[in-house]
Amino acid sequence: MIEFRSVSYAFEDVPVLSDLSLSIDDGEFVVLAGANGSGKTTLLRHCNGLLSPDEGSVLVDGRPVEADLIAARSSVGMVFQHPRDQFVAATVGADIAFGPENLGLPREEIDRRVAVALEAVNMGGRGDDRIATLSGGEQARIAIAGALAMEPTHLVLDEPFTGLDDPARRSVLDRLESLSPEGTGVVLATHDLRDVLEMADRVIAMRDGRIVADEPPERARDGLADVAVRVP
Ligand SMILES: Nc1ncnc2c1ncn2[C@@H]1O[C@H](COP(=O)(O)OP(=O)(O)OP(=O)(O)O)[C@@H](O)[C@H]1O
Numbered sequence: 565m566i567e568f569r570s571v572s573y574a575f576e577d578v579p580v581l582s583d584l585s586l587s588i589d590d591g592e593f594v595v596l597a598g599a600n601g602s603g604k605t606t607l608l609r610h611c612n613g614l615l616s617p618d619e620g621s622v623l624v625d626g627r628p629v630e631a632d633l634i635a636a637r638s639s640v641g642m643v644f645q646h647p648r649d650q651f652v653a654a655t656v657g658a659d660i661a662f663g664p665e666n667l668g669l670p671r672e673e674i675d676r677r678v679a680v681a682l683e684a685v686n687m688g689g690r691g692d693d694r695i696a697t698l699s700g701g702e703q704a705r706i707a708i709a710g711a712l713a714m715e716p717t718h719l720v721l722d723e724p725f726t727g728l729d730d731p732a733r734r735s736v737l738d739r740l741e742s743l744s745p746e747g748t749g750v751v752l753a754t755h756d757l758r759d760v761l762e763m764a765d766r767v768i769a770m771r772d773g774r775i776v777a778d779e780p781p782e783r784a785r786d787g788l789a790d791v792a793v794r795v796p
Pocket residue numbers: 575576580598599600601602603604605606607
């Protein structure tokens with residue numbers, strides 16, 4: 565479970581998150597919506613300690629994130645908007661294997677995870693490709709595969725569809741949809757709600773660093789128009 569308890573955060577003196585409370589259960593599929601600058605990325609970066617609250621606390625599995633960063637980062641996998649910044653190896657397979665290797669897993673388990681993760685993003689058999697030669701959309705899919713290979717309890721994705729063509733977007737969505745019944749929670753910040761709302765258990769809408777709606781997708785549609793998100 566991810567819990568925000570009265571979290572406030574400011575960049576310099578500009579408040580970005582204001583007294584925000586939230587709890588996300590294991591296995592829940594949550595869509596985080598909101599206009600540019602509403603605070604979505606800032607919120608997500610608190611889930612694994614990339615940012616720490618000025619006030620309040622963030623807990624993962626009942627423990628404050630900063631008390632055990634490694635546990636929080638094993639439990640919460642993150643995929644960011646600019647995957648280029650996330651790669652640590654020259655080839656696809658080596659990059660995806662990096663996280664599982666750091667968990668000290670046996671080689672055959674690492675290889676299995678890499679193969680499953682590549683299939684999940686429609687890039688099966690591409691483990692030997694050099695990352696520098698991939699298109700932006702392919703790199704985005706490799707970043708998602710890297711997070712999947714960690715088999716986290718929650719997968720947090722910030723605008724993961726930027727640069728993906730429709731088949732790639734569809735394959736990522738299909739994989740995300742199958743994660744939730746398997747017990748892996750998904751937190752997805754996106755402006756592009758096509759096909760996404762019907763997968764969600766919950767839609768959380770943000771405005772000016774506050775949660776202005778938190779409800780099932782069928783009730784969220786009208787409210788989303790108010791937070792300047794295009795609703796399909
Ligand atoms: N490193 C930073 N330094 C100063 N201000 C920042 C920094 N990062 C974000 N902000 C500000 O914090 C606010 C919230 O930004 P954030 O990136 O969390 O919004 P967002 O909802 O994810 O937006 P987008 O949809 O554009 O990605 C914005 O006003 C932004 O200008």
